[in-house]
Amino acid sequence: MSVLAAAADTAGQLGTGEAVVFWVLGPVALAGALGTVLSRNAVHSALWLVTTMLVLGVFYVVQGAPFLGAVQIIVYTGAVMILFLFVLMLVGRDTSDSVVETLRGQRVAAIVLGIGFAGLVGAGVARATQDVVPQGLGERAAGGNVEGIAALLFTRHLLAFEVTSALLITAAVGAMVLAHVEREPGSRPSQKELSRARFLTGDHPQTLPGPGVYARANSIAAPGRLPDGSPSPASASTGVEPQVVDELPRTGSTGAEREGLAHAGGTDAALGTLGGRTTGPTPGSGNGAPK
């Protein structure tokens, strides 16, 4: 604020704060501009451009136009450049500019012309502004930056303002018209219809069970197991021969039961295995447990 006040008060000369800000951030803005041109990677270029725009926003604030500065940051840096980045990111991150010259001497010509153009514009601007005495906003910003801009925008520049908004709306609508794909309503089943169909046509409304994970096998060919130990056919992948999982020798409770120590109890008894279903040599009531 002190910088702001100084900038608004000192008609005719640069305030100290303003000068410091300018000489610190000016090179940053310039570096951003050079980086935009010189970066090989498109996203890096965009980031350098963001730096320059950010610095411009700060410059507006320092020169007594805080509203303009905030709008510069919100609209240009925050929205426009983000959309720009969005597109660049979709292009792919390894897409760098090609360094192969398709036209002979193209790069040299571009450099010469670019430097020449920059020199012309720079010299023109420098000559036009060399005798200009800097003036503070003074009386013209008496009501504040927001009111000043609003008054100008909605009185003197109303036509330009409305025409610009019409142009932007046309562009947005045009983009939508070009990108929109008309689809017959009902040509694709909705999520609700798909859900109903899943529930009505089978006993698997959810995703199918995955393959089993065992001590000696964890490939997708190894079937998962149902709670009674039998392999689950639903877990088999299509096009893959189901693998027979080799079993470790049975130990623990089942072994104890085999030794005639059933009275000592065991994990199967404790777990309340479904009676009768696991008797017999069905694989895996002890180890190779279901997932």
Next chain:
Amino acid sequence: MSTLASPDQPTLADFGQDVWWIVLIKIVGIFGVLVAMTLFAIVFERKVVARMQQRTGPNRVGPRGYLQSLADGLKLAFKEDIMPALADRPVYFLAPVIATIPAFLAFSVIPLGPTVSIFGERTPLQLTDAPIGVLIVLACSAMGVYGIVLAGWASGSTYPLLGGLRSAAQMVSYEIAMGLSIVAVFLYAGSMSTSEIVAAQANGTSLFGGTGNGPGWFAVLLPVSFVIYVIAVVGETNRAPFDLPEAESELVGGFHTEYSSLKFALFFLAEYVNMVTVSALAATLFLGGWRAPWPISWWDGANTGWWPLLWFFGKVVAALFVFIWLRGTLPRLRYDQFMRFGWKVLVPTALVWILVVATMRTVSREAGLDGGVVAVVVGVPIALLVIAGLLVASRRRNRDTRLGARAAAAGALRPPATEVLPPRGRPTAQGGFPVPPLDLVVPPSPRLRTREPVGAGAPAPVREEDVDV
């Protein structure tokens, strides 16, 4: 609107006059407050969500587990810092920094209290303010998007890229709704500076020639704006149910999948600081800022000295609780539903609302009417009409379902004869719709469990015999 309630209310001219060490104290203070609020918010969130899910939550570190976030922070700092092979190094390094700095910066324009005395210097409890104070917060949140987008891009892997793209679209869209919701506040307060918006909420609108003092909070005067703001900031801060950029079930971790150690901690910090900032902004714009809420405001000293800090942080914590409540309650939206809601519901509603508010302001000013009278005579009937219209529309839209349900309840509807075999086991689908198992019981809360002997003497637990897959 120059309603200065007391000499303690700072005005725009009070800012920029501080001595340098006061500024330094304020900067360090805000930084400390934000970090402390982050640590608090993490534990608070885990505790509240745990309570909502009948769990205990963190209970190991510190008294009742309240130092858990400190331990988590230390753990994060000592984890291995990974640089993915495909990462774009400078951008990968910069992204968390870009996400964090604007988050802290935005808090500089939040008014925490009135003018107080710090070591003999009279100064407002606010780092700075500008005629465009609120826009600074918006600009900072706009810059914060870059952190997330660049993190997603620079990681050089698919899930983060998708998360980054999602967040770019999401945050830009919801920023529009958020900005539009605030416009009505600007119209009423006549200013964009945060301290003046707080001042504008000091005195209530005069009802019927100033005989009574109506509510002053913009949450009451501009309810539509408030609701839109609350919804939009949930989207803006990537919080559940709008946490699509980091949807665990779809994108692993979204934009921060490849980040670890302190870089990840910075993202975490930025998310919670953003939450605190938008909560503080909600308190400032809609809930009267640091001014005491209604029953306390009868006490004359409530709005002087350091007391307002208490009211302010009370409001912020209440807003944070709403964030956590939403997360504990609502499932995540599908992405297209989310975008449709933002663009086709929130933005048009906000635009129409601004039109209504501006019209009412102009009409009342031209006709020399009282703001309160216009609100009661015009606003309330229109609001009732709109609500009635919405009710009728929703009843009409659900007409088939309602009639079908009534008929089914009366026993008129038989399930259609299906060609497929009926599903085995417990009925899970009735008429094609999933139904939950109806024979479940809520397990007893762990907090209510009495201490029972565990071991050989304990009775064997009853097991469900028919285990479903």
